[in-house]
Amino acid sequence: MSNVDKMREEAKKLVSECRFVVGYERGTFNHLDRALIAKTPEDVDKFVFGPTSIPNLTLYAVTDFRRPLKRGESPDARPIGIVCKGCDAKTIVELVREHIHARDQVKIIGMPCKGTIDPKKFAMLYGEDNDVKQITWGPDGFLVDGQAPKGDLLAGKCLHCKVRNPSVTDVDGMEQVDQPEAAGFEGIESFEAMDPEDRWRFFEGQFSKCIRCYACRNACPLCYCHQCSIDIQKPFNWTQKFTELPDNTFYHTMRALHLAGRCVDCGECERVCPMDIPLRLLNGKMAKVAYENFNIESGEDPDRPSLLGGCDPNDKECFIW
Amino acid sequence: MKVMDKTQLDKLFGAGYEVIAPVNTLGVVEYIKVTVPAQIEFDFYNSKKPAKSAFFPATEKMFDIKMQDRKAVSMDESLPEMKDTILFGIRPCDAGSLTYMDQLFNWEGFEDPYWNARREAVTVFTLGCSKVCPNSFCTSVGGGPKSKTNADVFVYEVGDKLVFEAITDKGSAALDKMGLEEATGAELEAAQNWEPAEPEVVDLDETPTKLDDRWPDEHWVDVSLRCLNCGICTFLCPTCHCFDIIDYKHRDKCARCRVWDTCQFDDYTVHASGHQPRETKQSRVRNRILHKFNYIPHNFDMFGCVGCGRCTSLCPVNIDLIETIQEVEK
Numbered sequence A: 001m002s003n004v005d006k007m008r009e010e011a012k013k014l015v016s017e018c019r020f021v022v023g024y025e026r027g028t029f030n031h032l033d034r035a036l037i038a039k040t041p042e043d044v045d046k047f048v049f050g051p052t053s054i055p056n057l058t059l060y061a062v063t064d065f066r067r068p069l070k071r072g073e074s075p076d077a078r079p080i081g082i083v084c085k086g087c088d089a090k091t092i093v094e095l096v097r098e099h100i101h102a103r104d105q106v107k108i109i110g111m112p113c114k115g116t117i118d119p120k121k122f123a124m125l126y127g128e129d130n131d132v133k134q135i136t137w138g139p140d141g142f143l144v145d146g147q148a149p150k151g152d153l154l155a156g157k158c159l160h161c162k163v164r165n166p167s168v169t170d171v172d173g174m175e176q177v178d179q180p181e182a183a184g185f186e187g188i189e190s191f192e193a194m195d196p197e198d199r200w201r202f203f204e205g206q207f208s209k210c211i212r213c214y215a216c217r218n219a220c221p222l223c224y225c226h227q228c229s230i231d232i233q234k235p236f237n238w239t240q241k242f243t244e245l246p247d248n249t250f251y252h253t254m255r256a257l258h259l260a261g262r263c264v265d266c267g268e269c270e271r272v273c274p275m276d277i278p279l280r281l282l283n284g285k286m287a288k289v290a291y292e293n294f295n296i297e298s299g300e301d302p303d304r305p306s307l308l309g310g311c312d313p314n315d316k317e318c319f320i321w
Numbered sequence B: 001m002k003v004m005d006k007t008q009l010d011k012l013f014g015a016g017y018e019v020i021a022p023v024n025t026l027g028v029v030e031y032i033k034v035t036v037p038a039q040i041e042f043d044f045y046n047s048k049k050p051a052k053s054a055f056f057p058a059t060e061k062m063f064d065i066k067m068q069d070r071k072a073v074s075m076d077e078s079l080p081e082m083k084d085t086i087l088f089g090i091r092p093c094d095a096g097s098l099t100y101m102d103q104l105f106n107w108e109g110f111e112d113p114y115w116n117a118r119r120e121a122v123t124v125f126t127l128g129c130s131k132v133c134p135n136s137f138c139t140s141v142g143g144g145p146k147s148k149t150n151a152d153v154f155v156y157e158v159g160d161k162l163v164f165e166a167i168t169d170k171g172s173a174a175l176d177k178m179g180l181e182e183a184t185g186a187e188l189e190a191a192q193n194w195e196p197a198e199p200e201v202v203d204l205d206e207t208p209t210k211l212d213d214r215w216p217d218e219h220w221v222d223v224s225l226r227c228l229n230c231g232i233c234t235f236l237c238p239t240c241h242c243f244d245i246i247d248y249k250h251r252d253k254c255a256r257c258r259v260w261d262t263c264q265f266d267d268y269t270v271h272a273s274g275h276q277p278r279e280t281k282q283s284r285v286r287n288r289i290l291h292k293f294n295y296i297p298h299n300f301d302m303f304g305c306v307g308c309g310r311c312t313s314l315c316p317v318n319i320d321l322i323e324t325i326q327e328v329e330k
């Protein structure tokens, strides 16, 4: 049985015991599958999985679909089923160790993954208006309508991935894929090597483009705060809605800090940004700092508290003790 | 009709106008002030940021406020100081959106001085579309790649040349100042007989009436479940015009500004009491679509959408406008 068939079979089992199972369906784009919040076995029949199954669906485990309760009604305690790639499954680990979900409240259908495409690279190579029908996995990489691609299509995050076979899953028996050696912090190192002035100028340019649509935050499953500090205007605001450089810089700095050591590099913020701002650089740098100083990697060890959610007396910064 | 070589774009600047034109800023095509021809981008389907930003910037100062001892002592209207400006290379759909925006910002006797100041100063040079934008349906909502609506000058791209057709007096005045040659021969013929490719037609004629009774939630829940409530589809829509008004304060300086706002955000429509009448995703998606395809048609007798396709192309979770409308209409 192929992994996709297995996924549908498991999702059908789960759909009866879960509030919903979220998986991928083909949408109206050729370069991007989309979330399908399945509530019936017929919905599950539409599930697909492949190199265009890019969105991190664990987002829908933190966006609440519960309707307001009637008086006397008790909340729906059934778990949620989610189709996860390796990077998405790491998000669940992170959400569990931050006590957003109990582990048994999330049923993970872990899908071995050979890497997803980067839609921006795809548009560069094939044009924004192309007639490609489908992108699939072949024996040695992607196939674009059955042909070898015109160039490199692999998403940046996939170069750094160590979990092509998800590290946590509730479904056994998926056919595993090869795990190539993951790149370290390469992209980050060349960025660190930049002259601070140049680096600042680089980010000034990038942040100036931001329209503060907050797609990066809203697509991020780890930005689950009910009220984000950026939205708080009363009684005191940290920043304003101006799309000017100082406010934009504040927003991005704040978000990067809040995600330090928590970001699992699912790449969603960068993918959804309509202004092509390289947000993974910021979060990657924070991940590197967290790793070097506190030896912590997001989404790895479910038993260790998250960097910002825990407190360790042996941490380097010991002034509190 | 007039003609010039693309290499002679400096003539645009020689006519005593300021020039706003499409510029590729780190991968984002937007309309900003340019000073040299080399900045102008020609190779794009449509700009990512709609040309509305030339008239309705994302952040705009409305009032200067003087402060003394942390109290406001005076407040003066601060209108944009506009020189005569050529808005070069705006696409026909974005030019089309001005029909609605002009009426909206001058609705029922209220005249918006900020919009109008910019609008009056600008001479619109519409650039015809030689390729069909992904997800566009301009011809289904009254526009098209060669639509001259709201153009003062219409520009044809003929190989390495640009052919200019004056549509209004304002347009011909600008062309006269640029000192261009008369178009003749092959270029003139190419411009006159230009038949660009058009996007597929979608039947939307009945949509405004069909949507009349589609208010109940049941029609909207499934189509909006995956929405992120980000502001992309609205900030980058040429006919979205919502703004919030906020004060910028720094020591004794203060300015009252307006900034783009969007009905997709969850702090939009919050009442002073804290009550949020538009609480759910479906109600926000519903508002966006009904506004464009039901309320505006009823209030202004036109579509509130010019079919540019940006909202569909740029939505990160593939909420496809046409697909959604068709689903809701069912």
Ligand code: SF4
Pocket (backbone or CB within 6 Å): A217, A222, A223, A224, A225, A227, A228, A229, A230, A254, A255, A258, A259
């Ligand atoms: S940026 Fe920070 S405050 Fe805002 S949602 Fe993310 S974690 Fe929460």
Ligand code: SF4
Pocket (backbone or CB within 6 Å): A209, A210, A211, A212, A213, A214, A215, A216, A217, A269, A272, A273, A274, A275, A276, A277, A279
């Ligand atoms: S998605 Fe991009 S444009 Fe939108 S707020 Fe984030 S960085 Fe800014």
Ligand code: SF4
Pocket (backbone or CB within 6 Å): B226, B227, B228, B229, B230, B231, B232, B233, B234, B264, B311, B314, B315, B316, B317, B318, B319
């Ligand atoms: S429809 Fe798409 S672009 Fe619009 S708010 Fe929802 S997710 Fe964002």
Ligand code: SF4
Pocket (backbone or CB within 6 Å): B233, B236, B237, B238, B239, B240, B292, B304, B305, B306, B307, B308, B309, B310, B311, B312, B321
């Ligand atoms: S609703 Fe969408 S297609 Fe219509 S004008 Fe706005 S962005 Fe363009």
